[in-house]
Amino acid sequence: MESVGYSLCRIWLFFLLFWLVQGRQMAPPGFVESTCRSRIFWMKLNKHLLQGKFFQLEINDPYAGPILLDEKLASRCGYVLSEDVWGNPVFRASVLGCHVTNEADELFSLTVNIKVSSFSSMRAAVTYTYPMYCSYSSWASREIVCEENYMEVSVKTDVPAVSNDYTVAWMSVLPETQNVAYQLWQLMFVSPSGRKRITVSDAGKLGYSFNNTLSRVYLRAPYHSNESDVSLVSGVNMNMVTSTSMYRQRWLLLLIDTTVSCPVDGTSFTDTALTWTVPSVIPTLVVQESTFMSKNILMGVDGQVIVNPEEKNYLLEHNETHIGITIPIGAEGGQLKSSISGGVYGVTYSIDLFLEHTWTVADWQTTKYTVIRSITTPFMPQIPTVTNNTLPEERLFNIAFGHFLPDVSLVAIAIGNVPFTLREAQHHGFRIYETPISNRMKEFILEVSFDDPYVLKEYVNRNETKYTLLVNYTLSVGPEMTLWYHSAEVECVIADIELPEAVGYCDEENLYLAIPTFGLHQYWNLYLGNKLLNRLIVLTNGYLAATNSTHLILQIPLFATGVIYEDVSFQKIKARFDVALRKVRTMETLQMFSVSCNFNSSAFIICHPDGTISVSAQMKTVPAIDMSKTKLRDSSCKPREYNEGHAFFKFHITTCGTSARFEGDYIVYENEISYEKETLPGQSVPTITRDPDYRLTVSCYYRAKETLVLGAFTSDPSTSPHFGSGTMVARSNTVAYRRTRQALNVISRVSKDDSFVEFYEPNVAILKRPVEPVFLEVELKDENPDAELYLENCWVTGSLDFNSTPRWNITVDGCEIKGSVYIAEVCPVAVGPRVRHPSHFKRLAVRTLAHQLEQMYVHCLVTVCSPTSILPAGPCRGQCSSSKERKAFPGHRAANLQGYVLAGPVWIVDPELR
Ligand SMILES: *[C@@H]1O[C@H](CO)[C@@H](O)[C@H](O)[C@H]1NC(C)=O
Ligand SMILES: *[C@@H]1O[C@H](CO)[C@@H](O)[C@H](O)[C@H]1NC(C)=O
Ligand SMILES: *[C@@H]1O[C@H](CO)[C@@H](O)[C@H](O)[C@H]1NC(C)=O
Ligand SMILES: *[C@@H]1O[C@H](CO)[C@@H](O)[C@H](O)[C@H]1NC(C)=O
Ligand SMILES: *[C@@H]1O[C@H](CO)[C@@H](O)[C@H](O)[C@H]1NC(C)=O
Ligand SMILES: *[C@@H]1O[C@H](CO)[C@@H](O)[C@H](O)[C@H]1NC(C)=O
Ligand SMILES: *[C@@H]1O[C@H](CO)[C@@H](O)[C@H](O)[C@H]1NC(C)=O
Numbered sequence: 001m002e003s004v005g006y007s008l009c010r011i012w013l014f015f016l017l018f019w020l021v022q023g024r025q026m027a028p029p030g031f032v033e034s035t036c037r038s039r040i041f042w043m044k045l046n047k048h049l050l051q052g053k054f055f056q057l058e059i060n061d062p063y064a065g066p067i068l069l070d071e072k073l074a075s076r077c078g079y080v081l082s083e084d085v086w087g088n089p090v091f092r093a094s095v096l097g098c099h100v101t102n103e104a105d106e107l108f109s110l111t112v113n114i115k116v117s118s119f120s121s122m123r124a125a126v127t128y129t130y131p132m133y134c135s136y137s138s139w140a141s142r143e144i145v146c147e148e149n150y151m152e153v154s155v156k157t158d159v160p161a162v163s164n165d166y167t168v169a170w171m172s173v174l175p176e177t178q179n180v181a182y183q184l185w186q187l188m189f190v191s192p193s194g195r196k197r198i199t200v201s202d203a204g205k206l207g208y209s210f211n212n213t214l215s216r217v218y219l220r221a222p223y224h225s226n227e228s229d230v231s232l233v234s235g236v237n238m239n240m241v242t243s244t245s246m247y248r249q250r251w252l253l254l255l256i257d258t259t260v261s262c263p264v265d266g267t268s269f270t271d272t273a274l275t276w277t278v279p280s281v282i283p284t285l286v287v288q289e290s291t292f293m294s295k296n297i298l299m300g301v302d303g304q305v306i307v308n309p310e311e312k313n314y315l316l317e318h319n320e321t322h323i324g325i326t327i328p329i330g331a332e333g334g335q336l337k338s339s340i341s342g343g344v345y346g347v348t349y350s351i352d353l354f355l356e357h358t359w360t361v362a363d364w365q366t367t368k369y370t371v372i373r374s375i376t377t378p379f380m381p382q383i384p385t386v387t388n389n390t391l392p393e394e395r396l397f398n399i400a401f402g403h404f405l406p407d408v409s410l411v412a413i414a415i416g417n418v419p420f421t422l423r424e425a426q427h428h429g430f431r432i433y434e435t436p437i438s439n440r441m442k443e444f445i446l447e448v449s450f451d452d453p454y455v456l457k458e459y460v461n462r463n464e465t466k467y468t469l470l471v472n473y474t475l476s477v478g479p480e481m482t483l484w485y486h487s488a489e490v491e492c493v494i495a496d497i498e499l500p501e502a503v504g505y506c507d508e509e510n511l512y513l514a515i516p517t518f519g520l521h522q523y524w525n526l527y528l529g530n531k532l533l534n535r536l537i538v539l540t541n542g543y544l545a546a547t548n549s550t551h552l553i554l555q556i557p558l559f560a561t562g563v564i565y566e567d568v569s570f571q572k573i574k575a576r577f578d579v580a581l582r583k584v585r586t587m588e589t590l591q592m593f594s595v596s597c598n599f600n601s602s603a604f605i606i607c608h609p610d611g612t613i614s615v616s617a618q619m620k621t622v623p624a625i626d627m628s629k630t631k632l633r634d635s636s637c638k639p640r641e642y643n644e645g646h647a648f649f650k651f652h653i654t655t656c657g658t659s660a661r662f663e664g665d666y667i668v669y670e671n672e673i674s675y676e677k678e679t680l681p682g683q684s685v686p687t688i689t690r691d692p693d694y695r696l697t698v699s700c701y702y703r704a705k706e707t708l709v710l711g712a713f714t715s716d717p718s719t720s721p722h723f724g725s726g727t728m729v730a731r732s733n734t735v736a737y738r739r740t741r742q743a744l745n746v747i748s749r750v751s752k753d754d755s756f757v758e759f760y761e762p763n764v765a766i767l768k769r770p771v772e773p774v775f776l777e778v779e780l781k782d783e784n785p786d787a788e789l790y791l792e793n794c795w796v797t798g799s800l801d802f803n804s805t806p807r808w809n810i811t812v813d814g815c816e817i818k819g820s821v822y823i824a825e826v827c828p829v830a831v832g833p834r835v836r837h838p839s840h841f842k843r844l845a846v847r848t849l850a851h852q853l854e855q856m857y858v859h860c861l862v863t864v865c866s867p868t869s870i871l872p873a874g875p876c877r878g879q880c881s882s883s884k885e886r887k888a889f890p891g892h893r894a895a896n897l898q899g900y901v902l903a904g905p906v907w908i909v910d911p912e913l914r
Pocket of ligand 3 (some may be wrong): 414485
């Protein structure tokens with residue numbers, strides 16, 4: 001490589017002179033860097049010192065002063081202003097360029113003014129004067145430079161050796177030379193459109209530059225001028241200007257071939273490499289191809305000759321037709337750059353190459369052919385990868401997003417659609433950092449805990465949680481800092497949910513299930529058959545539900561709805577209760593909680609779903625009866641087992657004389673256990689025995705709808721646990737019976753509303769909202785039309801026990817009490833379809849504003865005044881006044897019949913609660 005040949009002393013002198021004369025500043029250190037590559041001035045500015053600034057270059061002509069560099073000037077004068085692959089401004093100039101001081105074709109100097117301003121108008125610009133020097137003496141006979149914006153040929157004007165070869169093509173221009181003016185250079189262009197002979201000054205107007213130096217002439221031509229032609233040489237398009245320069249002075253005629261030809265393409269790309277091909281032999285430049293000899297091929301990158309291309313993985317190849325340089329994409333010396341094109345992320349690779357080919361042919365001695373070329377690959381789309389390095393054991397999402405060049409940065413991130421700046425993200429607790437993958441690539445790591453509120457969580461399968469992290473990265477890409485978004489979704493399923501296990505146990509009358517409350521209603525719900533086990537169901541079915549901080553404890557009375565009787569025998573019941581744990585959304589059953597116990601129970605009736613009735617009847621009569629003689633209506637139906645006080649019957653509703661009737665929504669199957677008195681056969685007079693007469697009515701209530709829908713009773717209780725409910729009512733003809741008759745036959749019902757038309761069925765839970773009144777009707781049955789019923793004392797309690805406390809009086813001595821927590825209001829009774837004698841009915845609406853009870857009972861002591869009783873009915877009239885009258889006639893009271901009715905339970909349910 002040629003280097004500066006001036007003595008240090010002379011340079012300094014030159015410098016100092018400039019500085020003092022022009023009063024201009026010297027460039028700051030590191031701002032400008034220059035070298036002499038072969039015969040080209042090569043100057044580079046540091047882009048970092050130009051950040052946010054504007055700059056201009058001026059060429060400093062030693063005589064004419066500064067000339068602003070523009071594109072037109074550049075191609076005519078042999079200058080190039082461009083950028084290297086790193087974005088640093090680059091200025092190149094041929095030593096044969098304009099305004100270059102040439103000393104004997106050996107020493108060259110060019111001074112450039114670099115103007116830097118903070119304004120695009122270049123106001124208040126600072127000017128740095130920068131002189132460059134080149135020493136170049138190893139000129140080849142012909143030198144051709146193919147620059148980015150011009151082609152230049154220079155030829156030594158030595159008289160060539162005498163040759164006998166007259167076939168040389170350019171000799172054909174000889175006739176033209178006759179007209180060449182004396183002492184004037186003229187140029188003859190040969191192009192497809194014909195020949196054109198012009199003066200040097202006219203050539204200058206066409207963009208050419210022609211001149212001579214001490215020992216050379218040169219022609220500089222722009223690409224694609226009118227006089228040029230494009231032809232394909234070995235598959236590469238060449239732009240060619242065929243010209244002859246002529247000089248005539250008296251007896252001297254000088255004709256110089258100044259033909260120049262430069263490649264305009266020849267680059268090709270694969271995914272992994274770029275290849276630049278230049279023809280080895282360019283026919284228009286090699287007139288006698290047979291004598292062509294390639295002497296030297298050099299390649300260079302970024303202005304530097306590469307002596308051993310293979311060390312950098314470059315490939316320099318040549319054969320008779322081609323010289324090829326192959327550079328792997330991403331190889332050292334070039335630059336990868338990120339960018340966004342059409343919304344797609346990708347990279348390009350650029351490299352500044354040059355090629356220098358030296359050859360000889362007999363006639364021309366040596367030709368040095370230099371091509372300088374900056375090559376950029378087409379946009380190569382890249383798909384960034386999101387790598388899932390999640391650590392389930394640590395409950396941590398770890399995702400790597402890459403691979404990116406250093407010119408890509410992460411500027412923001414959205415997690416679960418919530419945008420965060422990087423600072424906010426760090427502050428929130430997301431970890432975000434960059435790690436290098438290779439010396440050039442990097443990736444962004446994001447760490448987010450599964451338990452972060454912005455992570456989506458979904459309960460899946462039996463005991464698993466699906467954690468989903470939604471990320472939307474905002475990247476700043478490339479030198480243009482284009483914003484680009486990329487979203488990713490990572491999920492991880494781990495079994496981190498423990499399914500609850502229930503514990504079941506029993507006491508003498510109840511079954512219990514203790515179920516952990518963790519996840520209840522969030523992940524799963526409890527179901528009784530197909531019904532959600534909520535507070536309403538619990539109340540309706542007569543269960544009790546209690547919770548402590550960890551468990552829900554269900555108490556299920558043995559004879560409550562929902563209990564399955566697995567085995568029922570004499571005084572023994574094996575009962576089971578099942579609750580299903582189901583997923584909240586899908587209702588899929590995850591687990592069955594069961595409690596199963598054996599109970600000893602002396603008296604019960606169980607109405608099985610298959611229509612079988614099991615009765616364990618307790619018969620306490622005085623004197624005791626012989627249990628073996630008890631029977632059902634069909635006297636062939638005898639007890640299956642018995643002992644002194646108990647008899648066990650088991651029969652189907654279709655047998656043993658069982659009767660059926662409808663009662664509201666229910667079908668009631670009834671039979672009767674009775675005891676047959678012993679009679680002596682053949683005697684007309686009944687024998688008086690000590691055996692008491694005994695009757696026990698057993699009834700089973702089945703919901704008519706279910707029974708009808710199912711068409712038949714099913715024998716599998718698990719699929720259809722629709723047990724009926726049973727009652728046993730004893731009736732005795734002896735003492736007990738008579739005593740009953742002494743009491744009034746009064747019944748109470750609860751009406752659905754104040755019309756007193758529809759009533760709640762017996763054995764059906766009555767549910768009321770706290771604000772709804774309870775409509776109570778009391779009816780006197782089987783009395784003569786003149787009798788009149790009075791509600792003497794009525795009160796509300798939470799229990800069916802007559803003596804239970806607390807109690808709230810609602811009527812006292814037939815009068816409504818004001819100011820109590822529970823208030824009764826008497827509703828009028830008129831004759832209607834149900835009411836023949838309004839005096840046999842009393843109706844109350846019981847309300848409260850402050851419910852204290854979950855279940856309430858209304859108790860009433862009633863009295864009946866009858867005109868047919870032995871005492872006059874008169875004093876027993878009216879309600880409130882009656883008590884005063886009664887007080888006045890205390891004796892009357894005993895004459896009136898008294899009774900007691902109980903209504904309830906009425907469950908007070910807040911529908912908001914489960
Ligand atoms: C040719 O070079 C000489 C000496 O450098 C110069 O004075 C002259 O202007 C140049 N002519 C053209 C046409 O560039
Ligand atoms: C020379 O190399 C080029 C490109 O590698 C190839 O296309 C051509 O066929 C080669 N020519 C000869 C003569 O081998
Ligand atoms: C990511 O964020 C950008 C900018 O807010 C938005 O345009 C884009 O739709 C988001 N992508 C997804 C998948 O949410
Ligand atoms: C991510 O990694 C976790 C842990 O190895 C794995 O469970 C999960 O299936 C992976 N897949 C996706 C798509 O996130
Ligand atoms: C989750 O359920 C599977 C079977 O469905 C079981 O093997 C596993 O042990 C359970 N894991 C936990 C944590 O409960
Ligand atoms: C809650 O009740 C369950 C079942 O009786 C019992 O096992 C548990 O220890 C109780 N928890 C607390 C905190 O008292
Ligand atoms: C309710 O009435 C009964 C009978 O009249 C009476 O003994 C009792 O004291 C009354 N209770 C209240 C709280 O008023």
